[in-house]
Amino acid sequence: xxxxxxxxxxxxxxxxxxxxxxxxxxxxxxxxxxxxxxxxxxxxxxxxxxxxxxxxxxxxxxxxxxxxxxxxxxxxxxxxxxxxxxxxxxxxxxxxxxxxxxxxxxxxxxxxxxxxxxxxxxxxxxxxxxxxxxxxxxxxxxxxxxxxxxxxxxxxxxxxxxxxxxxxxxxxxxxxxxxxxxxxxxxxxxxxxxxxxxxxxxxxxxxxxxxxxxxxxxxxxxxxxxxxxxxxxxxxxxxxxxxxxxxxxxx
Amino acid sequence: xxxxxxxxxxxxxxxxxxxxxxxxxxxxxxxxxxxxxxxxxxxxxxxxxxxxxxxxxxxxxxxxxxxxxxxxxxxxxxxxxxxxxxxxxxxxxxxxxxxxxxxxxxxxxxxxxxxxxxxxxxxxxxxxxxxxxxxxxxxxxxxxxxxxxxxxxxxxxxxxxxxxxxxxxxxxxxxxxxxxxxxxxxxxxxxxxxxxxxxxxxxxxxxxxxxxxxxxxxxxxxxxxxxxxxxxxxxxxxxxxxxxxxxxxxxxxxxxxxxxxxxxxxxxxxxxxxxxxxxxxxxxxxxxxxxxxxxxxxxxx
Numbered sequence: 001x002x003x004x005x006x007x008x009x010x011x012x013x014x015x016x017x018x019x020x021x022x023x024x025x026x027x028x029x030x031x032x033x034x035x036x037x038x039x040x041x042x043x044x045x046x047x048x049x050x051x052x053x054x055x056x057x058x059x060x061x062x063x064x065x066x067x068x069x070x071x072x073x074x075x076x077x078x079x080x081x082x083x084x085x086x087x088x089x090x091x092x093x094x095x096x097x098x099x100x101x102x103x104x105x106x107x108x109x110x111x112x113x114x115x116x117x118x119x120x121x122x123x124x125x126x127x128x129x130x131x132x133x134x135x136x137x138x139x140x141x142x143x144x145x146x147x148x149x150x151x152x153x154x155x156x157x158x159x160x161x162x163x164x165x166x167x168x169x170x171x172x173x174x175x176x177x178x179x180x181x182x183x184x185x186x187x188x189x190x191x192x193x194x195x196x197x198x199x200x201x202x203x204x205x206x207x208x209x210x211x212x213x214x215x216x217x218x219x220x221x222x223x224x225x226x227x228x229x230x231x232x233x234x235x236x237x238x239x240x241x242x243x244x245x246x247x248x249x250x251x
Numbered sequence: 252x253x254x255x256x257x258x259x260x261x262x263x264x265x266x267x268x269x270x271x272x273x274x275x276x277x278x279x280x281x282x283x284x285x286x287x288x289x290x291x292x293x294x295x296x297x298x299x300x301x302x303x304x305x306x307x308x309x310x311x312x313x314x315x316x317x318x319x320x321x322x323x324x325x326x327x328x329x330x331x332x333x334x335x336x337x338x339x340x341x342x343x344x345x346x347x348x349x350x351x352x353x354x355x356x357x358x359x360x361x362x363x364x365x366x367x368x369x370x371x372x373x374x375x376x377x378x379x380x381x382x383x384x385x386x387x388x389x390x391x392x393x394x395x396x397x398x399x400x401x402x403x404x405x406x407x408x409x410x411x412x413x414x415x416x417x418x419x420x421x422x423x424x425x426x427x428x429x430x431x432x433x434x435x436x437x438x439x440x441x442x443x444x445x446x447x448x449x450x451x452x453x454x455x456x457x458x459x460x461x462x463x464x465x466x467x468x469x470x471x472x473x474x475x476x477x478x479x480x481x482x483x484x485x486x487x488x489x490x491x492x493x494x495x496x497x498x499x500x501x502x503x504x505x506x507x508x509x510x511x512x513x514x515x516x517x518x519x520x521x522x523x524x525x526x527x528x529x530x531x532x533x534x535x536x537x538x539x540x541x542x543x544x545x546x547x548x549x550x551x552x
Contacts, residue, residue, distance in 0.1 A: 092546075098545070099423070100426040112407035
């Protein structure tokens with residue numbers, strides 16, 4: 001489904017990314033792990049449109065999406081979240097979700113001025129959509145509060161919910177467990193698994209191995225910008241090369 | 252006395268219009284426009300020149316709006332990659348370019364001598380104090396239209412995207428929003444309101460010259476937006492009135508304190524304005540009124 005081939009990204013003389021082949025299969029959760037500096041977030045930034053790749057290709061369902069800007073990727077069905085939650089704190093939780101809904105005619109100035117009843121009808125539908133999502137994780141009760149007031153874990157949930165408003169094919173989650181309390185981590189894992197059951201595909205960069213084990217169907221291990229192995233959680237965690245990659249970097 | 256109050260109200264309306272535009276551009280979309288006085292000057296000169304060339308005043312005002320909209324869109328477009336301080340510098344440079352143009356292209360603008368004798372709208376209908384009141388009515392109508400325009404944008408999905416861009420443009424982009432298009436349109440929408448403000452200024456004073464369009468216009472607009480509450484149009488109105496009351500009210504200091512000489516009174520006036528702003532920023536940094544937020548949960552349990 002999401003195929004990343006020969007993708008490279010260099011910063012000056014430093015080759016931060018040198019991917020051979022990474023496949024994110026449809027309807028699965030694929031983990032991407034590796035020591036700090038292995039290039040995991042760079043991979044997400046390059047696939048997600050924040051950086052332009054220097055070479056290689058990314059295809060989604062056979063469509064070439066290499067180097068597209070983030071807003072174009074969103075319409076192709078690929079949305080990412082961020083390592084440090086980037087909530088839109090001045091907007092309410094509900095507004096955060098409504099913002100993400102695609103094809104809103106009220107985003108045009110003329111419509112905003114003259115097609116008020118059409119916008120109201122669209123907003124009603126958007127609010128219903130958002131409400132259904134918020135209720136699944138018990139956030140509807142906070143719908144009208146500023147997103148800035150949410151806890152770390154709730155902000156991560158909000159990012160996933162916001163992405164879901166676009167009905168995406170693939171969601172790239174960058175360290176969903178970072179800064180999340182253990183109880184919220186359980187909520188987050190359950191929610192991601194329930195979305196997976198509905199056919200949403202995920203790629204996850206994460207350091208929390210427990211979360212990787214609970215979520216991922218398969219795992220890629222990255223070192224020095226390259227994917228060094230791919231396998232089940234068990235295969236990956238018992239491979240001596242992986243241990244060396246993590247521990248060897250400490251020598 | 253009525254004449255004085257009418258004049259003050261018209262000043263308030265013109266400065267509130269500029270504040271309304273800034274509230275859209277900076278308050279909501281987060282685009283710092285220090286060059287607002289340059290756009291204001293363009294609006295006033297286009298309206299003035301067109302009216303002097305015999306164009307009906309309403310059409311002259313429309314031409315001014317078209318000019319400020321196009322220039323605003325262009326400035327937003329060429330500074331697409333600039334944020335915050337850098338955009339502030341670029342807009343300031345634009346305003347300086349406008350000032351130099353107005354000063355030096357004497358054949359068109361009259362240079363430092365300015366443009367005298369700009370025709371006024373509906374000048375045959377009334378005269379003297381009655382005309383002042385008529386002009387006040389026109390200004391209030393123009394303000395009401397611009398306020399409705401700004402408020403409809405604020406509460407629409409368009410306004411929501413602007414606030415999202417201000418908070419974090421990468422997130423907005425990740426969620427499928429074309430950031431450049433929204434920035435250009437937000438700047439142009441603000442430009443339209445500045446065009447109206449410029450026209451009113453030209454028609455009211457009937458004489459314009461480059462010194463009327465200095466950086467103080469930008470300073471008052473920012474004061475009004477900050478005092479009123481960034482992002483709130485009602486707050487902006489309260490902010491603009493407060494700033495004007497502070498500026499005009501302190502003129503009468505001397506009457507209450509006859510022991511001060513003129514120089515001391517002028518200094519005390521500036522001190523009071525500064526203290527007022529500092530107190531406001533300490534005790535109510537978010538401004539008088541909070542930004543618009545959708546409240547949709549009630550009635551949908």
